[in-house]
Amino acid sequence: MSDTKAILERRERLLGPNMTTFYRDPVHLVRGEGAWLWDGDGRRYLDCYNNVPHVGHCHPKVVEAITAQALTLNTHTRYLHEGILDYVERLTATMGHGLDAMIMVCTGSEANDIALRMGMAVTGKTGFIGTDNTYHGNTDLVSQLSSKKKPIGGRRDQVRLVPSPDSLRPLGGSIEGQAQAFADHVAAAIADLEAGPHGFSSLILDPFFANEGFPDLPKGFLDPTAEVVRRAGGVIIADEVQPGFGRTGRHFWGHERIGLAPDIVTMGKPMGNGHPVAGVVARPEVLAAFRSGFGYFNTFGGNPVSAAAAMAVMDVIEDEGLMENARDVGDYTLDRLGEISHSMIADIRGAGMFLGVEFVKDADLTPAPEFASDVVEAMRDRGILLNKLGRWGNALKIRPPLCFSKDQADLFVDTLTDVLEGLPA
Secondary structure, eight states, X not given: OOOHHHHXXXXXXXXXXXXXOSSSSOOOEEEEEBTEEEETTSOEEEESSOOSSTTOBTOHHHHHHHHHHHXXXXXXXXXXXXXXXXXXXXXXXXXXXXXXXXXXXXXXXXXXXXXXXXXXXXXXXXXXXXXXXXXXXXXXXXXGGOSSSOOTTOOOTTEEEEOOOXXXXXXXXXXTTHHHHHHHHXXXXXXXXXXXSSOEEEEEEXXXXXXXXXXXXXXXXXXXXXXXXXXXXXXXXXXXXXXXXXXXXXXXXXXXXXTOOOSEEEEOGGXXXXXXXXXXXXXXXXXXXXXXXXXXXXXXXXXXXXXXXXXXXHHXXXXXXXXXXXXXXXXXXXXXXXXXXXXXXXXXXXXXXXXXXXXXXXXXXXXXXXHHHHHHHHHHHTTEEOEEEXXXXXXXXXXXXXXXXXXXXXXXXXXXXXXXXXSOO
């Protein structure tokens, strides 16, 4: 029988205090398959949250590819191997906008760190902009953008954070005016940076605005913002760690879905289905400027085993029609969520295998983060794993592996319906 208390005590002693865990009663996981997980007591959970196993936990084709390559060769890219070249050709073929050169790394944090430095190398300037409710990783440079915990010593003067868009509380006071209002905030931040010693190099954003609560935004929403950035000579970075690789169902990339033409695209977790592999895609001249300015090398980035894992993920997405499955099951799940009647549900939104339910307390749209937390914990107790996000933490974050089925969607929605009926509003 799993001894959670003993594991937590050992974890704190060996890994240090205040290490993050999910849920008031953390789950001790020992096995996974598809969209299912099992704990140390043999209890099964439906994974409606984890975007790391993008094509399903322990997918046999990915495991086989990793094993076969590890049995053959694994070294770094100062030696030649064709696996990384084959992968880059295949991945960049899914993009347009001249994005056909790549650096492979190990984490999304590394990818975004490189992307920000690429912007500096291209422009010769060091100021960058993100939104005020975002997360892009935890290197020293990238952590300057984190909206959850201010860096020790305060945020550097080269960083500006602008208000993020919102479905229920739109910038500028209206849905129709929100795109221009967002662009106006970016323009003001650019002007502020240009007036100082740093200047403006780049805007980094998740084109799905996932951590911001993934507001329902139309294609073309970022057009005014892109125009502002281009006019200032800046670089646009699309962080695709969450919406990329077909998660939104109808587009392989989040920037494609919203109609954005980025200069740099970063990716991470889903790329290797749990194997630590990530990447930065850019136009050749952008990558060349970075190589010249920083002389970058990553020992493990793009090693043969990582390249094999990433290639296998692409194979599975294509062979099993997982982007189409994300579309179909996502639409089905969204429809089923729309059948739920509850006084605290203010909005149900999302795309593909990235959905959410936002809770408020009253007609004034007062956020209800405590209620959202109670829902998450009750669902965990019923064997459904999900979480919450957004500026106030009042929206459910529903983000299953792409192999999620309609039967699993029914189990999820039926359980959520029961949980909501049992919680005091």
